[in-house]
Amino acid sequence: MPETRNFKHLLVTGGCGFIGSNFVRSVLEWRPGVRITNLDALTYSGNLENLADIEGHERYTFIKGDITDGGLVQTLLADCDAVVNFAAESHVDRSIQDASPFITSNVLGTQVLLQACRNTWGDDGKAGRFLQVGTDEVYGSLPIDKPEELFTESTPLDPSSPYSASKAAADMLAMAFHRTFGMDVLVTRCSNNYGPYQFPEKVIPLFVTNLMQGEQVPLYGDGKNVRDWLHVVDHCEAILSVLEGGRPGEVYNIGGNNERSNLDLTHAILDIMGKGKEMIRPVADRLGHDRRYAIDASKMKAELGWQPTRSAWPKGLADTIGWYQDNTEWWQRVRSGAYRDYYEKMYGAASS
Ligand code: NAD
Numbered sequence: 001m002p003e004t005r006n007f008k009h010l011l012v013t014g015g016c017g018f019i020g021s022n023f024v025r026s027v028l029e030w031r032p033g034v035r036i037t038n039l040d041a042l043t044y045s046g047n048l049e050n051l052a053d054i055e056g057h058e059r060y061t062f063i064k065g066d067i068t069d070g071g072l073v074q075t076l077l078a079d080c081d082a083v084v085n086f087a088a089e090s091h092v093d094r095s096i097q098d099a100s101p102f103i104t105s106n107v108l109g110t111q112v113l114l115q116a117c118r119n120t121w122g123d124d125g126k127a128g129r130f131l132q133v134g135t136d137e138v139y140g141s142l143p144i145d146k147p148e149e150l151f152t153e154s155t156p157l158d159p160s161s162p163y164s165a166s167k168a169a170a171d172m173l174a175m176a177f178h179r180t181f182g183m184d185v186l187v188t189r190c191s192n193n194y195g196p197y198q199f200p201e202k203v204i205p206l207f208v209t210n211l212m213q214g215e216q217v218p219l220y221g222d223g224k225n226v227r228d229w230l231h232v233v234d235h236c237e238a239i240l241s242v243l244e245g246g247r248p249g250e251v252y253n254i255g256g257n258n259e260r261s262n263l264d265l266t267h268a269i270l271d272i273m274g275k276g277k278e279m280i281r282p283v284a285d286r287l288g289h290d291r292r293y294a295i296d297a298s299k300m301k302a303e304l305g306w307q308p309t310r311s312a313w314p315k316g317l318a319d320t321i322g323w324y325q326d327n328t329e330w331w332q333r334v335r336s337g338a339y340r341d342y343y344e345k346m347y348g349a350a351s352s
């Protein structure tokens with residue numbers, strides 16, 4: 001088993017987004033000695049309301065700022081011993097409309113963070129650790145007629161969208177800082193997450209909230225594309241176990257072993273919500289739409305003893321739908337843009 005590290009003060013970037021907010025909340029609960037500083041630019045998907053329940057927590061500090069601001073990052077790092085980088089543009093369809101913010105935040109932002117870590121911690125590889133939160137989309141696409149094929153950590157990178165290309169660049173920069181300077185850097189690559197606080201542009205919260213408003217759900221292409229669904233809190237637990245127990249310079253694939261076609265997913269949502277198939281609206285396919293993602297997460301189990309415990313299907317999905325049903329104010333404010341009023345008053349205008 002690799003050595004276990006105990007960190008005192010994490011710099012979490014992008015902690016006001018979907019996965020980052022679940023991570024901040026979970027780590028404050030799971031690790032009573034750990035402090036967290038959350039650096040988030042509050043872009044369209046960053047929402048202070050995602051962490052309203054821990055505002056004022058004695059071990060939590062929020063800083064509004066951009067990861068491309070090297071001076072700010074370095075100031076914050078002076079007191080931190082690890083970075084977990086969630087901050088990114090995260091939606092494939094937006095990257096097809098305009099790739100530029102993806103290059104700025106995902107590529108330049110990661111390089112600025114890495115350089116600030118090096119400036120602060122030097123090259124001895126022991127002072128601080130950098131964990132890059134990556135995605136399985138960097139591997140490209142698998143065929144749907146060969147279920148035995150899975151993404152492993154040594155699958156060549158072959159990204160399809162501007163989003164996944166920018167994430168692949170970020171992963172490679174992270175690894176380059178390890179190989180060139182000996183920095184303590186690790187990369188995780190996870191499959192599709194679902195759970196509370198996901199921005200309703202992603203398929204599950206989009207479909208669920210459409211149906212709650214009596215609207216149809218737009219299913220791309222033939223609906224046969226396959227994704228491997230993992231509950232967000234399982235992902236957070238996996239990231240923490242890599243942060244504390246992973247080996248420097250290693251990549252760790254994280255997945256739910258839970259492949260579903262979009263058509264099966266849509267039918268499951270309709271069933272749970274008591275809606276009929278007439279609520280499906282077939283629409284044109286996404287450009288460059290990856291056919292199938294599927295993760296081999298055996299390294300996580302073998303090295304770190306991690307496996308998902310919250311992703312059982314369809315219970316995890318039903319619980320998630322229940323969360324959106326119980327939190328209509330949250331998503332109605334997000335969908336109407338009203339959630340931005342609060343932080344615009346507090347912190348000035350956010351980027352669009
Ligand atoms: P999200 O869009 O919900 O959240 C992104 C957060 O980053 C927001 O709070 C946003 O304000 C912040 N941010 C964006 N650019 C920033 C910048 N330049 N400086 C500071 N903050 C900035 O995304 P998510 O779904 O929570 O994804 C988080 C990370 O996990 C991303 O890196 C994504 O690539 C990765 N990931 C996501 C999934 C998934 O299924 N959602 C799966 C695997 C990996």
Ligand code: DAU
Pocket residue numbers: 090091092093135136137190191192193201202203204206218219220221225226227262286293
């Ligand atoms: O695999 C990890 C990735 O999962 C993360 O890196 C990304 O940040 C995250 O957004 C997600 O990417 P996807 O593109 O797989 O997620 P999305 O929710 O956008 O789409 C899931 C599937 O549903 C995909 O095959 C496209 C389809 N879809 C999506 C939308 C938004 C539809 O059929 N209709 C839709 O309206």
